[in-house]
Structures are given as structure tokens and as C-alpha cells.
Amino acid sequence: MSQRTLVLLKPDAVRRGLVGEIIGRIERKAGWSIAAMELRTLDRATLEQHYAEHEGRPFYEPLVEFMASGPSVVMVVEGERVIEGIRALAGPTDPIAAAPGSVRGDFGTIVRENLIHASDSEESAQREMKIFFPSFS
Ligand code: IDP
Ligand code: MG
Numbered sequence: 001m002s003q004r005t006l007v008l009l010k011p012d013a014v015r016r017g018l019v020g021e022i023i024g025r026i027e028r029k030a031g032w033s034i035a036a037m038e039l040r041t042l043d044r045a046t047l048e049q050h051y052a053e054h055e056g057r058p059f060y061e062p063l064v065e066f067m068a069s070g071p072s073v074v075m076v077v078e079g080e081r082v083i084e085g086i087r088a089l090a091g092p093t094d095p096i097a098a099a100p101g102s103v104r105g106d107f108g109t110i111v112r113e114n115l116i117h118a119s120d121s122e123e124s125a126q127r128e129m130k131i132f133f134p135s136f137s
Helices: 011-015 019-028 044-050 060-067 082-090 103-107 122-132
Strands: 002-009 033-040 072-080 116-118
Touching: 002 019, 002 082, 002 122, 011 019, 011 060, 011 072, 019 033, 019 072, 019 082, 019 103, 044 060, 044 122, 072 082, 072 122, 082 103, 082 116
Parallel strands: none
Antiparallel strands: 002 072, 002 116, 033 072
16 A cells, blocks of 8 residues: 655754665665655744644644754655554654664654654645645645
């Protein structure tokens, strides 16, 4: 079942020079490919839309500030079961709990700066792709 998902390589990943490493892991999965990609500094309005479900949570403001702190790589990735697959490749939200071998488990320590975002369902993927690539269908 081929799918499309929205992936962000967060500002910490870009600052730390981990873009190639993370994209390499995505590209090495059989049949997955990058359908759209751009280096982009995200503005507050875009981030508020993207993280609307977390508004009001204690981590929300520092999260938005961090996400606007420098360029991110914004991507659409497509391929077999890519929504579930990139979530697995990323690992759980807390990088210390994330298993070694996952992106977060290999490179992260603090929860906010966990390197990568990936849509968590078909519905989120549709919603998020529209936010970041409004002309892409
Ligand atoms: P996810 O990225 O694994 O889907 P969400 O719960 O949707 O995790 O949270 C969105 C992002 O907000 C996380 O990736 C992380 O950067 C940040 N975040 C989530 N929970 C916390 C927290 O408890 N403290 C600090 N940052 C958090
Ligand atoms: Mg999430």
C-alpha cells in the first residue's frame, strides 16, 4: 500500500549536520522515495497550524520557538507503508526511551530537540502535506 507522508528534519538536525544521515536512512528503505523537499525556515503561523493539537500544553511555546529557530528540511516521502514506517525509523518522542537504531535513539537526548517529525496517520499526513505543500497533490 503506497502512501505519502510529511517529514520535517527539525532545526537541530540541520544545525548538527545530520540531514544526509537521516535522508540516507529514508532512501535506503526499499521503494521509498522523496516526492518533494525544501530547506525552509518555518514561520510562526505555519507552526501554529502544524502543532494546533498541542496548543496550551506546557511544551507548546518552547516547541514553536525551537522550530522557528533555524531552517528545517521539509519533505514529502512516498512508498510502501511509509506513514507507519517513518514513525518507526524515527522512534518514540523521547529520545532516551527510543531504541538505538532509530534516528531519535541514535542522535537525540532531550525531548524537544528530537530531530524529526513524521505524520502519525493517513489523516495527519493529508492535513500536514496541505500545510507545507499547498500546491502539491
Ligand atoms: P511526535 O513528534 O513523536 O509525534 P508529539 O507528542 O506529537 O510527538 O509532540 C510534538 C513534538 O513536541 C515532539 O516531537 C517534541 O519535539 C515536542 N514535545 C512533545 N512532548 C514534549 C515534552 O514533554 N517536552 C518537550 N517537548 C515535547
Ligand atoms: Mg505528533
